[in-house]
Amino acid sequence: MTEKVTIIGSGPAGFTAAIYAARANLEPLILEGFQAGGIPGGQLMTTTEVENYPGFPDGGISGPDLMQKFRAQALEFGTRSFQEDVTEVDLSSGPFKVKTTEREVETHSVIISTGATARRLHVPGEETLWNRGMSACAVCDGALPIFRDKELVVIGGGDSAVEEATFLTKFASKVYMIHRRDELRASKIMQERALSNDKIEIVWDSALVDAEGEDLVTGARISNVKTGEESTLSCGGIFYAIGHDPNTGFLSGQLDTDEQGYLVVNPGRTDTSVDGVFACGDVVDKIYRQAITAAGTGCAAALDAERWLAEKGLE
């Protein structure tokens, strides 16, 4: 049997695409992934409270609960699912072939929604303190009560680091930006924003060595990369902003990407460089990276796939 549409990836983009494709009677197959992107469900599975996804007043919803709702809604309308990692695809001609650890699927169209993985430093304390004061998304987690009126640390010197540090100043008593060099990578305007904010202090030439704390983060152990001198900054949270890596390894270069590896789609649309292959969510988005924006482009990808299938008479 040849699938009409196969969705690869199970974050907000993938499941929204599945909901729309299922309601359009395309009987979508979603390959949720198992280990490749961390765990099925994408980055929200490792987020605690989500307070900025519309529709959940009164304290928001936990990341895993939100993804459970996305999944249940997709399955309710007839989406079929396998929790298996996709290992390779053959997009050289249609129908396309998608190989997982367990099976090979033939499909007329593909929606790629494999997301991106926030880079981590893997310092020893991360193992116990991740989500206990350590996070890779200040916009997602920064407003949580545990960070209120605390001194916080952001690692990185790019636009994201400045944006996250600036965002955190709304809640924190002070924000330290720890950067490994003596100049920021961030754009001029963002640099000015960081340098002119009284609550932000940049700690130059420094690297995070460890996160300290038992139940929650209480300090950041840092080292001066020029002198080797180590010190501890007392803080209530450590946020990584050292970039993301789009999850595209299984594509083996069959789709056009930009210089950072994000899939390239037609501006404002979801069609990729291969006819019949669509992409959505964080695997194409290095700017917004929010659950709601990923869900929005997931919807768009399903609508684009539906139109494409209709045009080709493959519905």
Ligand code: NAP
């Ligand atoms: P980025 O530009 O790649 O910056 C990553 C930062 O993390 C750099 O300062 C880098 O240091 C540091 N870093 C990387 N690996 C590290 C490591 N192992 N240890 C310590 N530090 C490390 O990533 P980004 O800031 O996420 O931005 C990604 C893209 O999105 C950029 O094109 C950016 O312009 C865009 N963006 C724009 C906005 C905006 O305009 N509002 C906001 C966010 C993002 P080095 O500088 O030494 O390499």
